Amino acid sequence: MDLFRRAYEGAVIAAGYAQIRLDQAIAEFGEEHRVEYPETAYFLPVIYALDGIKVETLGQLPAILNRVKTEYLRPDFTLEGAKLNGKTVLFAAEIIEACNYLDQKPYEQPWTGFLTDPVLRRFGIQLVDFTIPGFAVILGRAKDSATAVEIFRNLQSKGIMIMMCNEIIEQLLEAGMTLGIDSIAFPLGNFTQVIHAVNYALRAGLAFGGVPGGDLEKHLDYQKRRVRVFVLALGNQDEVRIAAEFGAMYLGHPTITDQPLDEGIPDLYVSEPDPKKMVALGLEMRGIKIKTLDINVPVMIGPAFEGETIRKADMQVEFGGTRTTAFEWVTMVNAEEIEDGRVTLKGPDIDATDQDGRLPLGLCIKIFGRKMQKDFESVLERRLHDVVNFGEGLWHISQRDMVWMRISKKAFDLGFRLKHLGEIIIAKLKDEFPAIVDRVEAVILTEQAGVDAEIIKAREAYNARDERMRGLTDEKCDAFYSCKLCQSFAPNHLCIITPERLGLCGAVNWLDAKASYEIDHNGPNAIIEKGRPDDDVKGIYPSVNDYVYQESNKQLEQVALYCFMELPMTSCGCFEAIIALFPEANGVMITTREYPGMTPCGMSFSTLAGSVGGGAQTPGFMGIGRRYIVSRKFISGDGGLARVCWMPKDLKEYLRGDIVELSKEYGLGEDFIDKIADEDAGHEPDAVVAYLTKVGHPALGMDPIM
Numbered sequence: 001m002d003l004f005r006r007a008y009e010g011a012v013i014a015a016g017y018a019q020i021r022l023d024q025a026i027a028e029f030g031e032e033h034r035v036e037y038p039e040t041a042y043f044l045p046v047i048y049a050l051d052g053i054k055v056e057t058l059g060q061l062p063a064i065l066n067r068v069k070t071e072y073l074r075p076d077f078t079l080e081g082a083k084l085n086g087k088t089v090l091f092a093a094e095i096i097e098a099c100n101y102l103d104q105k106p107y108e109q110p111w112t113g114f115l116t117d118p119v120l121r122r123f124g125i126q127l128v129d130f131t132i133p134g135f136a137v138i139l140g141r142a143k144d145s146a147t148a149v150e151i152f153r154n155l156q157s158k159g160i161m162i163m164m165c166n167e168i169i170e171q172l173l174e175a176g177m178t179l180g181i182d183s184i185a186f187p188l189g190n191f192t193q194v195i196h197a198v199n200y201a202l203r204a205g206l207a208f209g210g211v212p213g214g215d216l217e218k219h220l221d222y223q224k225r226r227v228r229v230f231v232l233a234l235g236n237q238d239e240v241r242i243a244a245e246f247g248a249m250y251l252g253h254p255t256i257t258d259q260p261l262d263e264g265i266p267d268l269y270v271s272e273p274d275p276k277k278m279v280a281l282g283l284e285m286r287g288i289k290i291k292t293l294d295i296n297v298p299v300m301i302g303p304a305f306e307g308e309t310i311r312k313a314d315m316q317v318e319f320g321g322t323r324t325t326a327f328e329w330v331t332m333v334n335a336e337e338i339e340d341g342r343v344t345l346k347g348p349d350i351d352a353t354d355q356d357g358r359l360p361l362g363l364c365i366k367i368f369g370r371k372m373q374k375d376f377e378s379v380l381e382r383r384l385h386d387v388v389n390f391g392e393g394l395w396h397i398s399q400r401d402m403v404w405m406r407i408s409k410k411a412f413d414l415g416f417r418l419k420h421l422g423e424i425i426i427a428k429l430k431d432e433f434p435a436i437v438d439r440v441e442a443v444i445l446t447e448q449a450g451v452d453a454e455i456i457k458a459r460e461a462y463n464a465r466d467e468r469m470r471g472l473t474d475e476k477c478d479a480f481y482s483c484k485l486c487q488s489f490a491p492n493h494l495c496i497i498t499p500e501r502l503g504l505c506g507a508v509n510w511l512d513a514k515a516s517y518e519i520d521h522n523g524p525n526a527i528i529e530k531g532r533p534d535d536d537v538k539g540i541y542p543s544v545n546d547y548v549y550q551e552s553n554k555q556l557e558q559v560a561l562y563c564f565m566e567l568p569m570t571s572c573g574c575f576e577a578i579i580a581l582f583p584e585a586n587g588v589m590i591t592t593r594e595y596p597g598m599t600p601c602g603m604s605f606s607t608l609a610g611s612v613g614g615g616a617q618t619p620g621f622m623g624i625g626r627r628y629i630v631s632r633k634f635i636s637g638d639g640g641l642a643r644v645c646w647m648p649k650d651l652k653e654y655l656r657g658d659i660v661e662l663s664k665e666y667g668l669g670e671d672f673i674d675k676i677a678d679e680d681a682g683h684e685p686d687a688v689v690a691y692l693t694k695v696g697h698p699a700l701g702m703d704p705i706m
Ligand code: SF4
Pocket: 483, 484, 485, 486, 487, 493, 494, 495, 502, 503, 504, 505, 506, 507, 508, 572, 574, 575
């Protein structure tokens, strides 16, 4: 077959070029020179995964290249021979690219070159658990920009991760497409830079499949089962590119070319000149079934848009985020109280904002379902975060009456209006929760008076949910639950949710997590049978540690559920408050997302959030849900509520009733809350300590906190 011959010729060229590039590099830098890609623990991943060799110096590479040439490169014009010639190209390209990285990062914007391990962690889990349904590599040049855009948008609309090489990148950029990490569409570069798609795919097996380097059979099996890549080869093909495509086939990833073929290889290498059909064929060849939702809205919906950020300059309108009053509230109703599919807007639409582009918002979602339960309301409510973020040009963070949302100018120009927001929510909730949701109706309020009236009812509902939690204790339950919802942006973070410790976003308590688990055993919440603790004061449980180790991508070995000075829980980015060590007072201080001022640790909330967030375990600092402060398990391993020395007035008022009750119970006295300093006492440590001394704060006389 002509293709097999061309693959061999391409492999000869690639291996020859790798030899030249390697000889030049050794002559210039010497054999001892370090060779590595930036920010990876997997050496040169193609070589490490397939051969198990941890390449660290240039001097290791000649032997590898020689062996590859001897073992794989041969004029064998069979499919197996072509795949081995393709494997030669994978090694050759990795060596060439590694040489390109000897001096410094060799690629400038818009090219990404090598994708680092943090990028791998950000999307890798979704890739291998099929939240991102597949991964397309586009090579070459489309017939024209319109065709390039058509293929690209088609892939995006299906939530496919995209990596691109060669002229397609310029075609898409010229057509105004947004490429990059926020769109899960990576413009790798030119020529051998396509190897970074391959080393990303192989690292998925190393990182998430637990496949050891060098276990070839297991890597090939993992690629086949969990990493659903297909290649779209556009425009004229040269020999090296054909050989590289056989390299992809060696790993089990098929190619669809838009060029005619005298003879194709069924299920592996096929021609499809119609760009409209290429993507469908790729999906079919990798067995990817896309669940499409029939939502007639002018923007695309899918995980490709989940990480999209909308900056102020690109924003048509924003709601909440302390700029306007805003809330979202899912409530269960009877069959006669709901009209399925109806969206009602009460107030102006997004073409009638104030001069700053702001509107108040009340997003009231009614649910009826024969199997719906009151306890499921908060689960559906929290899911609004994902549902909205999946919309192109929509951005959403936080929850309840702290929600903050933006809609982009681009979405607005495409015709997006608030009724579409309601339609997306209705369609997605019905699609995602068919077991419990039969009917959904959306009422969207954008008039201040209406929002102010309804937010009171919403807050009563939030409080009632929180109230239901009060009778439950960690000792009385048999199981805790996890929440991994935030791994989309903090890949190593997870919350452990117990009856007495809610998620740090404040929106997921133990009942929520339990309900979510019952609705969907494979969803973001998993059950952790509690078992016996190793230390019940600090809250160290072997069962929790085993789970945390696996689900944090082996980054976190232990957590102490009731401590923040030792083995604290990690923090993602959506915590309601931050607790920080206040050493001068032998206690702690707490600040909230709403409090803009300075705090006694010398940082504002936003500065603190920058150092606490991202999924790291940072003893002495921790993101928390506000209501955790009034839990009996609140840092009980570090001294509990009595340690709290400073918090903003608003937070004190929000928690006043509960703090007074607890401080009476703990023997701290009814007036303990007034011994906690706030901004009126200042934020300089000396001034705060003077206040604490004056009022006789108990922390000053406790055992040293550190
Ligand atoms: S902060 Fe924790 S509980 Fe809240 S959504 Fe994120 S992972 Fe879940």
